[in-house]
Amino acid sequence: MLRKALERVLELPAVYDLNQLIGQPTVRRYTQLIAEEVPLTAETSVLDLGCGTGATRQIIPGRYCGIDINPDYIAAAKRIRSGGEFIAMDATKLTFPDASFDQVISVATTHHLDGGQLQAMALEALRVVRxxxxxxxxxxxxxxxxxxxxxxxxxxxxxxxxxxKLEDLVAVVSGVAGVARTRVLNGPMHDVAYVKVVRAGAIA
Ligand SMILES: C[S@@+](CC[C@H](N)C(=O)[O-])C[C@H]1O[C@@H](n2cnc3c(N)ncnc32)[C@H](O)[C@@H]1O
Structure with missing residues (x-):
């Protein structure tokens, strides 16, 4: 019951942002992995799945679209972020046409999804990426x-x-897609993983 109450409080966008602030050491590692692993230029269009209140928008130089299942986070992102598009949408059922974005990212979201949802998100991401x-x-x-x-x-x-664990994350994703690269940054609060997902069969 206490956990449920705490979760409801964390759903509030302002409390969520405070939580993100406390988690800065982890957020810094997310940022480092995006900078080092995702090919980004001012021309790159990026779809961010599970964007929350849009914190990642600030480090994407090109066209940015963030989606999140929580409409309150999307409303907050529209209020506080400049530039970019924010849409309330389920990452497992995207409404974008095939091949709509140059890159698709998802930050701090897979641990909110069960195995079936994670696989559905990976398939949808690969459908909408060019x-x-x-x-x-x-x-x-x-x-x-x-x-x-x-x-x-x-x-x-x-x-x-x-x-x-990294191996479980890779095993779930590998059920429907290819995993081309993994990397882990260890740190004081969380270890953070990077997993590059490509179409099944795309790995030589
Ligand atoms: C820990 S937050 C991360 C938010 C953001 N990526 C960041 O790094 O600040 C996880 C997010 O996943 C979202 N989420 C959970 N299930 C989702 C789904 N099926 N589709 C889209 N977003 C989802 C939650 O609403 C929440 O905003």
Missing amino acids: AGGAFHIIDAILPVNPRDRAKEMFFRMDRGRFPR
Whole structure:
């Protein structure tokens, strides 16, 4: 019951943003992985799945579209972010036509999705990304070192009900798509993973 009440409070956009501020060490690693792994220029169009209140918009130089299932976050993103498009939408049922974006990203969202939803999101991301692009997953994972009990406990208290080890994240995605590259940045609050997802069969 306490967990449910806490989750309802965290749904409020302002409380959510405060939570993001406290999680700065983790957010910095998300930002580093986007900068180093996602090919971005001022001409690149990016779709962000599970964009929350649009924090990632600030580090995308080109055309940005963020979608989130929570309409309150989308309303807040429209109010506080400059530029970009924000739409309330389910990442597992995108309404965009095929091949609409150069790159698709998802930050800190896979641990909110069960296996079926994660696979549906990956398939939708690969449907709407243009040839040559990829679906870039960046998310916290359960600690690589199993002795990091405090870090594991911290992540298990998250609102997201589906915290995964890197290998479990890769196994779920690999059920429907190809995984071309993975990388992990270790840190004080969370270990953060990068997973590059491509069409099944696209890996030589
Ligand atoms: C921890 S937040 C991350 C938000 C943002 N990417 C960031 O880094 O600030 C996870 C987000 O996933 C969204 N979400 C959960 N399930 C979703 C779904 N099926 N489709 C779209 N968004 C979803 C939640 O509403 C929430 O905003």
